[in-house]
Amino acid sequence: MSSGRSVSPSSIVRSPATWVLTVAIILIALNLRGPIVATAPVLDVITRDLGLGALVAGLLTSIPVLCFALASPLASGVIGRIGPERAVTLGLLGVVAGTLLRSAGGQGALIAGTILLGVSITIGNVVLPVVIRRDYSPERAGFVTGVYTSALNVGSMITSLGTAPLADSTGWPLALVVWGSFAIIAGLVWCAAVGFRAAVVGTGEPVDRDVVTGPIEVITASIPVVSVADGDAADRLEDRSLFRRFSTWGLTLAFAGQAFGYYGLTAWIPTLLHDEVGLTRAGAGASSSVFQIMAVVGALGVPFLALRLRPVVIVALVSACWIFMPLGLLFAPHLWLLWSLFGGAAQGGGITIVFIIIVRMVTSDLEARRLSALVQGGGYALASLGPLVVGAIHDASGGWTLPMVVVFVSVLTLGVSGVLSARRVR
Structure with a gap:
């Protein structure tokens, strides 16, 4: 088992650009909870317009959470295959596509878009801690992790505050679509932080699968390994x-x-x-x-x-x-x-x-x-x-x-x- 950091030669943290990476992580985190809670302020309107029961309406929040549990192995495999840089990009593209599909009209599109959102957000949940663990020192990783988890809640706050007023003036479909712009902005800043080629084409370098895990990895990065046996x-x-x-x-x-x-x-x-x-x-x-x-x-x-x-x-x-x-x-x-x-x-x-x-x-x-x-x-x-x-x-x-x-x-x-x-x- 690899116990250290897997830092590639093309490590994306360079002293002048570290702040750009941090800003990118914050913007990405805004998209990892906000789209899930965006439906809550207008749930009554959605259920009335589409004729949903309370059980089906509850699926709009339940499905992404279920994806967190079931799609994590898939997300881990994707990251291992295409690398963290492109995995972030793929997750953000999925958030945009899921947001658009969810508002396309009809119960089928609503559920399908929600599933796509859940899987895409799961990729973000898994990959961001990998990036933080790999590209920040242990001293900075704790701080960046705190900022990252705080940004998750800030994203929820923004969508909770803004969705209902937007829906009153534009209707709920467009109000939900608006939040997809956050993912587009985050994607642009991500490309600036890691480079367009790394974010879209990839570097072709292997990823240490030992670091493709979850949030706990950032916290445990400095814990000494006590190896009992291999195999x-x-x-x-x-x-x-x-x-x-x-x-x-x-x-x-x-x-x-x-x-x-x-x-x-x-x-x-x-x-x-x-x-x-x-x-x-x-x-x-x-x-x-x-x-x-x-x-x-x-x-x-x-x-x-x-x-x-x-x-x-x-x-x-x-x-x-x-x-x-x-x-x-x-x-x-x-x-x-x-x-x-x-x-x-x-x-x-x-x-x-x-x-x-x-x-x-x-x-x-x-x-x-x-x-x-x-x-x-x-x-x-x-x-x-x-x-x-x-x-x-x-x-x-x-x-x-x-x-x-x-x-x-x-x-x-x-x-x-x-x-x-x-x-x-x-």
Whole structure:
């Protein structure tokens, strides 16, 4: 196994151009969550115009999340075959094509475009951490990773704020298409950062498949490797060991509870606030943007807390703050801003503390990658049901009480499973 960085002779980080690469990474990250949540502020209009039920409407958010779990091996293979530079370009082109197809009209185009978006965003999810790990020093990689994850939430905030006002003046199809311009701009800056030839034609250099993994790789880049054995037999032994650990399944449930609550609320908060508080679509979209942008506070704040507090304490704090969101919307929806502040910061901190627990629990890069793959793959697979389940229960019950109870249970799962899994982690 290769334990070091795979830096090609044509490494794209050159001192004068490092800032261009960083800007490109930020712009690309804006496209990795924003298109998913763009439909939420206008979901009621889309369902009315296309005659969708709540279950089908929930697919618009569920499908991309399911792609995160199922299409990651495909994305890894694509990156290994064509290289990170062209993989980024391919992902951005897919975002543009998916955005256009989703707004072409009809349920079929809507679902097909959403699937294309999900697969394309999955490529971006996998490849950007590879670029960061490869082309930044360990000291800078942590900072750039923080900026990258923050930009994910900023992209969600922008689309949450802007989609409804655009839809009021242009209609929802064009309002969704507009966000494809972000991918075009990101692609142009990416070409400037790495060079047009590398971004489009490729360098023809092999890619070290050991670094084609996911976000956890950036965090674990400086962890020393403790190699037990080489070969397939050792790999299978490692896999069996992970499957037999309570902590593996506990962290998977914790991650699933966190992501289920996040995507379930992201898909339906605007509709809930329109129904329960009487906000306009634009106002409801603005309210959901608070939930998204506060995640930046949690994502950046939890690592600082982790310097002084044990992970088990942080999981408990994050879960306690998270629970304010579904309970607050259940009993006092008019105080949505207060609940969004708590819940937004907590959901940003929730995913961060899970990764921190993984890093402190493992003893090698290999174990980190495999535990991360298990936790994220299983977690995202369960989380993809969030928008579907919340929408279906709302459809069946005709109100928002039972859906918020479901979100409460998912957040409680994060707390209980996370605390039990992190008890012995220092």
